[in-house]
Amino acid sequence: MRRALYIGRFQPFHLGHYKAIEWILSREDEVIVGIGSAQVSFEPRNPFTAGERALMIWSTLRGSGMIEKVIVIMIPDTISEHSKWVCNVRTFSPSFQVAYTNDELSRMLLEASGIPVEEIPFFDREKYSGTRIRQLMAQRNPAWRALVPVQTAEVIDAINGEERVHRLYKLAGLV
Template identity: 45%
Template sequence: MVYRGLFVGRFQPLHWGHIEVIRWALERVDELIIAIGSAQESHTVKNPFTAGERIEMVRLGLRDAGISADKVYIVPILDIEMNHVWPRYVELMVPRFSVVVARNPLVVRLFEEYGYKVLEPPAFSRSEYSATHIRELMLRGDNSWRNLVPPSVARFIDEIKGVDRLRAIASHD
């Protein structure tokens, strides 16, 4: 069996920290499943982008980073309201995997309870590379967010008018 890893994230938006985790994981596994979590969520301040948009961002970011998509699966995963069974649900929705790549304490705990080994990647400038921070910069009109995401992802967000969407959503909250 291929030694395959699972990396779950919301990617709202994909940033260089995510890319570094993906690169780190691919040094340790043969293939990597990138699970787009909360796939049903979009058009909120916390989750402004659709699952399809996030899949495109991941593909664009991989290309910008020179990471081959040949060893990567990108799978959207809907939320369920039962944390304890969530790992089993994920197993049903993605190809088989041997190990989980995670720093999120809940994700780590849930998959360890189901017997999975969890590889914890380094933080990779977590204070700078945070999707929450990037969305806050977008809301403030601070274009420095563009340096925190791959160039193709910034262009994609421009094409879909993602910053305008985020600001419009925030103004109605």
């Protein structure tokens, strides 16, 4: 059985991420979804906690029937100590045979440690962008709801996430 690793910040988990997991599972038996920057939250770029992001992912994948083939884990950053990041990945993750990422730094670090890396096709990247979704939320524009799974929107609503993003952007002078 082959198990793959897919790392992202998932701020928030959107339909592009969902399609990426579907695509990986069409090639691999299982996928580990690694929530990167797990220790960071309540920032404009990272407004949601690791637990909130895990709930977004779990709720969505449970509803799709994919959850039996997915393991959700948290991976904290190593704050500019890139050589330690892959050690964190290996420590916090079950074993895997291949990693999937389109992030060039992650690719370089994983490959330098001998981990095979594959790219994921982008699924309407301009539309499904965490940055764009957070900007819409900061503007209180309900268009963000069409870009995330229903279950993700439900988690965001339950934590008053749109208001949180708006306030974080306002504090940072971004709206």
